[in-house]
Structures are given as structure tokens and as C-alpha cells.
Amino acid sequence: MRVALVSILIAAGLSACTLPDPASGIPESWHLSLEVSGGLAGIHRQLTLSSLGELVATDHNTATVVALQISAAELIEVANLVSRIQLAATAPAGSLPPCNDCFEYTLGISLGREQIEIVANDISLADSPFAPLVSKLNDLLQKALTGDVD
């Protein structure tokens, strides 16, 4: 199986960028993962993103792995979305509403010692408070795999 490892390092000037202040409620350190599978075409993609902006995108169907550093603007946008997550208030996931050909999303969030995993599909995600974060990460995932990154 051909494995394409593409490393894209973008000078994001992180040392110069100002990350959100923990005192503002935005966590200082976090780690996110998103797995997207299913859909009519049966995709299987994965993303991990750290609070340092290190992103790894994987397309299991094409055996493609892309590692890159996201821009400071993107990182701040994600950090802001993370800051809105209320882990403690998150209800445990129930069974997903039935849907053929929906995408299924598994979102993993690590905030310090706190960790949570949310599983959703297109229908359940629509009304979920995690929808903006999933949407953003999915966008980053697609852009990373298509080389369309800022």
C-alpha cells in the first residue's frame, strides 16, 4: 500500500502570536482528535490537533498522512471554539439516530486531565453544541488532505 507522507510546515510565527490567556477561560493546553467515517462514499479520515497547532490529517482510504502547522489565526479560532466547550455539562452520548449514508464523527477532547469523546452523525450533530468545533476541525481536515491550507 502506498503511503504518502506529506509534511507541510508553515511558518506561522507562533512564537510571535499571542495565544489566548488562560485567565480568559480559554484552556492553555488541549488536544483534539476527530475521526470522520461513512457518508455515501464511505470515507475514513482522521485528524489530531494540539494546542501548539500541530495537525496530523490521515485519509485511511488513500493511506495519506499530512502533518502541518496550522496558522495562528486558525489556531486561535479553534482555541476559541474549545473554550466554549463545557465538558462537565456534556451529557453522555446515547444511541445515534438512524441514518443511512450519514457521516459519523468521533470527537476527542483532552483539556488537561479532562478527556471526553463525543460520537455523532449528521443528524445528531446538527443540534449539538459541538457542531461548530466539529465543523471547523472537519474543514481543517479536508483542507489539509487537499493541500488547501492557509
Add this chain to the structure above:
Amino acid sequence: MKTAKQLVSILFILSLLVAQFPASAQGSLPAVADSSQLVSPEVLEAAFRLQDEGVRISFHAQTGLVSFLAAQEGLSIQRLPSMSAGDSPEGLGRGYLAAYGSLFGLTGNAKQLRAMRQSSGENGLRGIHFQQLNNGIPVLGGELIVQMDAGGNLLSINGEILPNITVSTTPSLNASAAKNIALDLAAGQYEVAASALSASEPELWIYNPVLTSDVAGKTSLVWRTEITHEFAPIRELVLVDAQSGAIVLNFNQVDTARNRLTYTCNNSGTCSAPVLVCNEADPTCAAGDADAKAAHKYAGETYDFYKAYHNRDSINNAGMSLISRVHYSSGYCNAFWNGSSMTYGDGCSSSIVVDDVVAHELTHGVTQYESNLVYSYQSGAINESLSDVWGEFVDLTNSSGNDAAAVKWLMGEDIVGTGPFRSMKNPPAYGDPDRMGSPLYYKGTGDNGGVHTNSGVGNKAAFLITDGGTFNGQTIVGLGITKTAKIFYRVQTALLTSSSNYADLGNALYQACINLVGTSGITTANCANVRKATIATQMVKDSSKPVPLKPAGTITDKTPTFVWTKATGASQYQVQLLKGTKVIYTFIAGAATCKGSNCSKTPAKALALGTYKWRVRPAIGGWKAWSAWKVFKLAAPAAGFNSPFTSNAAGWAKVSGAWALKGGSYTSNGLPYKWASIVHSNNYPTLTYSVKMKRTGSEYSLANAVWFRGKATPLDSANHWHNGYYFAYSNTGHFLIGYYKSGSFYALLPWTYSSRISQNGWNTLKVTANGSYVQFFINGTRVAYGTVSVFSTGQVGLGFYRNSPAGSLAVDWATLAMTAPKSIAGSQGFNFNESAVYQGVDPSGFTLSPTETPVPTATPTLTPTPTEVVPTDTPTAPPTEVPSDTPSDIPSDTPTDTPPSETPTEPPVDTPTDSPTEPPAETPTETPTPS
């Protein structure tokens, strides 16, 4: 016009009728005849005489009364002398019914009929429509229509009358109660909230099924109401017995022909307020944009396909509306079926609303109403495959889109720039399996267990059955779309269950074909080809051919046992073994060597090391063809290892993270929020595996672990091995035992405190495993033991989990011997039970968080608290370093075999120490393990 003779005759017959029913001569209508007597002989005679005179007459099949009376074509029956051309249609109609009504069963007065409406047509044609009444209450289906020409002459009378009504017309049930009964009925029937329905004001009617069906029944007083829904095509007529409250009749008056409702979500992600773009009244969806037009069109074509090929009336075979929703969400490149509608995004490079996709989604609805295949793993893959099959069949028969040979059997080929995404003819072209044994067969959990990948098996079978071809040793003559569609439809609607797997599908396809022999041109020869397709795709086995199973791969047994599948009808088998081109031996095995589905035999001749191939053939009335070759390699047994990590890490491979030799240790700084691990190259079923390691950094609670009987690939998102047993400790002084299977973690013992752990110091983890018996040691003390059965062999490895702060793991040495105690002695340490796994345990690190408190699914032998001292592992208990001359039933910490072949420069020591430079050693101070 009638001749004078005919007119005279008819007038004569009329005089007979009038004479029989004197009241009619006075303008009253005749009474209803007794239905048990059907119609009196006199009336029948009069009717027959009219027929003789050229009047056309038909009789009601159930009542026996006349239901149709008409003049000959092009003629009319002259109006009676009492009538004039200027009379009203109602007056004329009542006049004719006074004369002829007895033939239809009328016996009463004029109040038995109520004029409902008049009609007029070309050339002055007039009609009057009467409703039958009984005590002023209308009779359902009791209607008569009188048609007259411009001169008032009679053209025809038709309709039915319910005779001999004796039912009470005083209801016991009030209208409100009847309405609620009807609403409840419809809500349940259509699975909608009663609040979404509305009911017309109930009216009293008289009902007897004899007028509206072929069934005779009793006459009832009923409340009649219509239930409607704001959106759904529901106009349910409900008759509630006005005495008992029972439902007497209900049916949906909406035409059950295709009923398309196409909406737009206007790019809303929830689509909570879709806007109707077009319905069946707008068949081309002229009011819609391209996506709405396409959704409307292809939904109709799919309906038409099911109707034409299978006489199926929509998704539920009961006229269900075809609801399509376009422009779902924003930037959404997908389509799905949510249980009631087809939904399409518009985020692809071109429209995803193409024929095969629409038929694919609609078919998910059909499957939901038929087999209702569970949408995961094999049943989900079949669910997907059926959608692909019908998607492609619609695509190939609707004359829309691109159907060129090059794109035949491709899914989504009309989605320019995005599609196609699957090939039914050649699934591997898109990474999908074309047979059950394909290396592309997905065994993970993603995509509901690979439903969109493993559909390739069913798709390949559908292609082979339709078009034929040679595949996987089978040559199939194709049946064409029509026959294949019949077979698949039979499978889908009659033979599959919600949990069917591919073996079931294989059997169902053949059985469906057999059931259909003689219909649609299907023959037994066709069915033989269907069977071949299911064998080729490995849904079912060819029971007439044995398949060699073992030995295979790399083995170490010099007198291997040969195992092959049993062939139906075989009296004996011949097995042939070759090394290169030289036949080593051939042996015969009788059918008695078979048990269950397999046969086996172990020749006594010892084999030399090398590569061999073997095959088998059955005797079924003579020797049949040989099977394919099976290759195996006989190798020397793998040795254990001794890795001091002083100058190299031979035999080890990095799984994740960066690892380097540093200061006499194999060290890694790990990965943030992930595991870093290494794996040794060989598989070890029996082992005594020891690792001395030290974790540095501030993340005291996080796991440092060894794996055994595992597999380093695949990894989960945190780089943890998907499969294998797992033994971990943390610098908080806790340890954990469990296993990963298919990416899920099962704790055999939750995080448990042990004073034997040197917090922030060097620790030696040791595992022994022999068959089902396993033991776990920390720094020489057994902390747990038990029996396991999930994995019997596999790789060993080690690693650690990190969060954000810096930290590292140094591994001083690792050793493995391929021996271990065959049983477990003593009771030191926890005795875990594999059937009692703990839930909610975080394998990445010890925590006291309530959400991670272990909860056993069954009561284990011991139920330790997650935070405190192991009773048998208290500091006061004697350590395992018992005097060497003292027999003991306490298992030792020493492998019983010889030291590993790779002797380190300095022998490792199996004791906690802060010195990373001490190499491993087989210390003589511990008692040999009794075995």
C-alpha cells in the same frame, strides 16, 4: 331512435312493473327488495324481457339486483307519458326510478333518494345523481345515476341500492368519541402524532360492505370521518360503528400512485423548516432549481422502476410519499436517508443528485420496510450493497445520465469531479473487497464496521450474476438485469432478515433463484450460475471441493497436522506434499478423519526445515480435481531474546514516537497526548517477558506498560495497540491489567495500588503466559494472576503515554524466554476473572476521577478498591525472594528455561534499582518455578 315495435314492447313491460308495484304508479318509489331473495321472479322476468327487447342490463354480483340499465347504443328509451321534456332532471329521474327502480331494489318512497347533483353534456345530455337514504341517513355506496337525452328520454340508469335495511339509526356512541377513535387509528397506522392530524366532523352513515366490496356483511350505523395530515398524503376514510365504537372500515383515499414531495432546506444544517418546491402536480418540478428538478425526476424514475419490475408501490409498497430534500447544510458533499426522506447536500464539485445516488438512497427506504438490515458490519454492508444494486439497475435502465460501457457498474459516475466512488464490477479499483477473503475486507469499526467498503462483496456478486465473467476460479454466465432484479428483489423482500450476513445472502440468492424457476424465464441453469457467483465471492463455500487450511504460513512443528475442509459426498481424500518439485509424501485419509466441517491427519514422517506446498483432492465416485496449493515454511523455533540496550535494539521496531539508545537504555521522550511504543519482531504464545523501565517527568499518573500476545498495528488515535494484553504501572504506585481487542479496552484489574512499585524509580514488569495461564509481577512480586482466552499468541512490546509536559521512558533491558509455568501455584496477588471486565477504566493513566472508577460487569474473584493496598501485596507480606533452598508454592520471578541467547555483556538484574546500567541477569537467588 327505437322502432315502434320496440317501444310498444317496452311500454308493455313497464306496465307489468307498474302493475306489480302499484305505489310507483302513484309517483312513489318501490320498496327495497329482500336481499336474501335477491330479486323477485317477476322483476327478473321483466328485466329479461327488457334484455330481449335490446335494453342492456347488468346485475350486481352480490345483491343480484340490476346495477345497470341502458338503451341500445345510439338509442334511448322514450319518456313515460306522464313526463314532459321540460321537466327538471330530478323530476325526470324520479319518474324513471318510479318505473324501473324496483329492478335496482327500490321499494320505498321518494324520501329514500336525495338528489345530489346534476350534470350536463354535449347535445343536451342531462344527468341526475341520487343518494340512497334510510330514515334520512345516507347509505355508503347506495347511489343511482339517471342519464337522459335532450328530450328527456332515458339513456341509462346505473348504481347500487342497499336493500332491506333494518338497522337502528340511533347511535350509542357520540360524534366526539368517534372522532378520537379515528384519530388514534390513523396516528398509529401512519406513525404520526395525533396532534398533526385533523378529522372532519363525523356524520352518521349506513354501511354494508356488500356495496363497496366483494364481501357480504352486516349493515351498520356508522360515524364517517376523514382524517388528513398537513403534509403527508393522508386522507383516511374511517367508519366507526356508532353502537360499538369498532372500526368498520378505513382506507387512504389518496391515490397510491407515485407521490413526490421535493423540498429545499435552503442550506440549513438542521433543515427544520424545509420549503416545498414541487409535488406530483408539477411532474418536472418546473418551479425548482437543477437539484430539485433532478431529485424530483430521479425519485420518480426509481418509483417507476420498482413499479415496472416488481409492481412495488413506493418505498413501503403502500404509496408512501417520496420526500426529497435538497440544499442540505452548507458545503455538504453527501446524500443520506434518514428514515423518512432522501437528503442531498450541494457541497460537491457538481450536483450529487444523480440517478444512481437517488435510487441508492430511496432503496435504503425500501430495505427499511423489508428486511430492515441492521446498518453495521456484514448486515450493513449488504444494506449498502442492495442500495448500490438498485441504484445501478435504475441507472442502467432509465436512459438518463452517462451509461457508456466505461462507466457501467460505477456508482456516482455522473458526479463530475467527485465521483465515481465505487465500482461494482471491480471493487478493488476503489479499495473495496470483491470477496470475503480479500485483504481489502475491512475489519475495523469505522464507517459502522465498513459498510461502504465491504459492500464490494455483494456488489461483485450482483455484477457477476448480471453480466457474468470468470472470477476466483468460477466462470459465470450472466442472467441479465431483468432476471437478476427479480432474484434480488425476492431476496430483499422475502428471504433476508435484519441480521443476515453474507453467508445468508449467498444462500438467499440461490434459494430465491430456485423459487423463481419458471418465472421471468429463470431456469435451473441460471441458478447454478447464481451459486457460482456466491462461491466466487466467497459468501458460501463450494461444498464439493475441499480447501486446504493447515499447515500454512510459518510453522515449527516437524510433524504438522494437515487440516482441510470436508467435501460433500467424499469417501476419502488424497493429500500431496511437495518441497520444490519433489514429492515428499502422499497420503490417503478416509472420511472418518473428518469431524464437523473439517478433516485432518498427522503423518508420522518428520520434515526437514524448508518451504513446502500441499494440496488435497476428494474421491466422490472417483478422484476429483486437486485443490489449489497451500504453502508453508517449516522454520526452527524462534528463540527468546535478551536486549540489554547497551549497543543496539536488535529485534525491536519503533511503533510510534522517537526512540534512541542513551546511557545504556533505550529511551523515548514520547509524544504529546499519545503513546510511544516499540515492538519485538516475533510472535510468542508461551513467554516469560520482563522489562525494566523508569519513567521521568511530572506526569506521575500516566501509564508505562508492556504488551504481550498483541499486534502493533493498527493503532488507535492515541497510538495504542488495537489488540493484545496490557500490563501498566504509574508513578503514583498503581498498576493496571487488561487487554485491547479491536481497539476497545477491557480492564481485567483496574488501577490498583501496590507498594512494590518504586515510584519515580526503576521498575521491572514481568509477565508469564502459557496457554490460558498468566501471571504478573512487579519487581519480583506476583501482583496478579488468572486465566485468559482472548489472545493465544502475538507480539510483545512496551511503551508509555504522555500528555503535554515533558517526560521520558528509559528501558534498561528487556528479556523474553519461551517458557512459562503451565499452571498457577499459590494465591499471592489478585486472581482476576476474564469474564469480569471493568468498565470506565482509563488505560492511559491512573485517576481517581469518579468517571473512571471501575465497575465490574460481573463480580470478579476479588474486588479491589481502586485506591488502596492490595491485601496480599502489603509491605508486611514476605517478598518473593525466598531462600533458595526453601520449597515454596509462591511462583518465582524467574523463567525456568535457559537464559536468552543474546548474552549481554553484563547480566541484567531483576530488582529495582536506580542504576540504568545494570544489565539483565537470570539471578540464581530465586526459587525455580514448579511446573
